[in-house]
Amino acid sequence: MINKPYEVIIVGSGATGGMAALTMAKAGVRVLVIERGPELEIKQANGTEPCNMIRRLIGVSTGNYQNQPQHPGFWKSNPLLYANKKANPYTFPAKSPFMWTQGNQVGGRSLTWGGITLRLADEDFEASKDKQYNLEWPISYKDLESHYSEIERFLRVHGNKDDLDQLPNGEYIGNLPFTESEARFASNIKEKLNLPFIHSRGFGANTDKTKWPRFSSLGSTLKEAVRLGKVEILSNQIVDKIVLNKDRKAAKSIIVVNQKNGERSELESKLIILCSSTIQTIRILLSSEESNNSNGLIDPSNSLGKNLMDHISTCRFFTVPIEKNLTNYSDKNNNHLLTGAGSFFIPIGRNRSTKNNYVGGYGIWGGIDRFEPPDILKKYKNTKTGFLIGHGEVLPNHKNTVSLSKSKDAYDISIPHISIVWRENEKRIVSEMNKMIELIINSGKGRIIPVNEILNIPFTKQILSKSVATKNDAPPPGYYIHEVGGAPMGNDKGKSVLDNWNRLWECRNVLVVDGACWPTSSWQSPTLTMMAITKRACEKAIIDFKD
Structure with a gap:
């Protein structure tokens, strides 16, 4: 003791x-x-x-x-x-x-x-005052601003100052570069859709396995x-x-x-x-x-x-063609591993909610050429593989609860009983996110593919086909671990x-x-x-x- x-x-x-x-x-x-x-x-x-x-x-x-x-x-x-x-x-x-x-x-x-580090914006705190929310934040962005900055400096996170109202700037040590496929994809999205397309913010890969990763409490705080x-x-x-x-x-x-x-x-x-x-x-x-x-x-x-509450999410995988002058970044140097900062973000925020009949905001996280399988295992040759994951806000609902179960664990401690369901507002956000994701992929010259077609291996296809992330409906609550x-x-x-x-x-x-x-x-x-x-x-x- x-x-x-x-x-x-x-x-x-x-x-x-x-x-x-x-x-x-x-x-x-x-x-x-x-x-x-x-x-x-x-x-x-x-x-x-x-x-x-x-x-x-x-x-x-x-x-x-x-x-x-x-x-x-x-x-x-x-x-x-x-x-x-x-x-x-x-x-x-x-x-x-x-x-x-x-x-x-x-x-x-x-x-x-x-390892993704995003600040809430002032609009996120203020939105809770609207009648659709039954709970209200007692603090504002200003109450957390200096704390955000001190933590970001201490953790040494990557990112770029993009001057967006829906996603405030932070204190960064510089961004991790896009892959060439991501850079071309970003150019198409900005030009055709006029959407914000930014470097994700957070941590890079932990390359030294003899040390705790910086994103963990054991490696930092x-x-x-x-x-x-x-x-x-x-x-x-x-x-x-x-x-x-x-x-x-x-x-x-x-x-x-x-x-x-x-x-x-x-x-x-x-x-x-x-x-x-x-x-x-x-x-x-x-x-x-x-x-x-x-x-x-x-x-x-x-x-x-x-x-x-938990975030409601939806995911699509896609391929983009390899341009003739595109360098193959799927090499042994692992310079473009998928990490919190080694990826991109399309932060939609709240500005589409009123005209699309839902309450809340959402963002889309993605990457291309970050987990590229060997060519011999790929079903679609001469392409790069990407993904987009939308995660949206879930409104507070007093019917979504944690209570104590009548059952107890091995130490005679009551175990949690968790009861939460998606309501119509969350389903409308998923519908909106799916439409936006498909629009983005099409505008970026991509082609949506089922996740079980990423690898041309029968056993893997069977496993991936059962993944809740690949279904048209949103995965169950808890999936996003938020x-x-x-x-x-x-x-x-x-x-x-x-x-x-x-x-x-x-x-x-x-x-x-x-x-x-x-x-x-x-x-x-x-x-x-x-x-x-x-x-x-x-x-x-x-x-x-x-x-």
């Missing part, structure tokens, strides 16, 4: 947990980070081929991995970084599946993060926090619930369960920060709430666990779970800073904004802490 004294407990060690730990450590506050999973060595986390592939196939055949094979990252990462569903169960309605991807290890899902000597990590511990003082005005401690021996412990702290990912955070709060504990947390809004909501921040405790500084209204020494605190989903990739919200809330907590 931990020997050093600590003043703050942070639950979770991923993107927000690392940011919280670093912010506290910089202020000289001693922190204990609790992580559900193990602490892996770099070689363990990376794994090797063919061992990783053997683990994938065994996991799929035994049912330990059910949703994970639907995600491209599963096939390029060590499958151990994707939590075993049987050991980490959850439930959902039979007709409304939810694809929950968990990353239970020190570093969390930051180890498998795609948590690494620096530990270096400062103020942070200790307690791994393999599941947080069951929060314990309050007798007057229920403040949290006293948390109850953790040791996964190795099942023993329960109570860890006291002056401040508790929940960063364990949206659904786990909601599960902890629900387990701590007064309906499940006579001396539990009070939620004046009665909205805890409601308004769960779940947010359930414990929203706000200015009115009758409508929100948290105040505008991410504190529980009736228990101010508990902060919720991961995706659970979002009132709306917006359309951008959320991780950078989660980190900015975390930094802002923790800096305020430090001031309160000292007072």
Whole structure:
């Protein structure tokens, strides 16, 4: 057990947990980070081929991995970084599946993060005031602007300052170049459709496998926090619930369960920060709430666990012809790997919503010649392969919920029951995104192809044909791994779970800073904004802490 004294407990060690730990450590506050999973060595986390592939196939055949094979990252990462569903169960309605991807290890899902860093715009915060939204952001873009900049400088992300209202500029070390196919594609799109076509923003490839990737908390925020000597990590511990003082005005401690021996412990702290990912955070709060504990947390809004959101997505693969003077970039140097920054973005934003009868915004991420198969395996010769993925905003809906199942896990902890469905507004966004994607591909001289025709291999075709990403309908909720909501921040405790500084209204020494605190989903990739919200809330907590 931990020997050093600590003043703050942070639950979770991923993107927000690392940011919280670093912010506290910089202020000289001693922190204990609790992580559900193990602490892996770099070689363990990376794994090797063919061992990783053997683990994938065994996991799929035994049912330990059910949703994970639907995600491209599963096939390029060590499958151990994707939590075993049987050991980490959850439930959902039979007709409304939810694809929950968990990353239970020190570093969390930051180890498998795609590494795209997009800011929300002022219009995204302001849009929540419209009548179609039942929740409203209590902060504006200005409240996060300086935090965005500091985080981007620290992480050293790539990007280009494109001066777009729907996607504010950031602090970048320069962009990663387009492939030649992408550059030609971009020229056609700008000329024919007058759409913004920009370098994606984020991280490049991690080429040094002896170091943690910079996009992970272990390679950036948590690494620096530990270096400062103020942070200790307690791994393999599941947080069951929060314990309050007798007057229920403040949290006293948390109850953790040791996964190795099942023993329960109570860890006291002056401040508790929940960063364990949206659904786990909601599960902890629900387990701590007064309906499940006579001396539990009070939620004046009665909205805890409601308004769960995820991005709705749609995907198309396509080919473009190789021009006569086009250099073949599919070489052994891997200069054009698909990464968060090694790709492109078409940020549509919100400006098409009114005339197209839907509410919200969307963006389209893509790449060409980033995962090119060998010519001998390609069905379509003399072409380059590309993809476009649209991801759109999902409106808050009180019927989309996380609750506690009657079932419990191996440690007698209630498991989450996740119930979320796409409504008509989301379906209209998918229809709009599909039309736009097809228009873009046609304008770029491309040809849409089924994903199972990328490789001319029968066995691969059978696997790819079952992918939810290839269907005409949107994949089920959870697929895009951008779940947010359930414990929203706000200015009115009758409508929100948290105040505008991410504190529980009736228990101010508990902060919720991961995706659970979002009132709306917006359309951008959320991780950078989660980190900015975390930094802002923790800096305020430090001031309160000292007072």
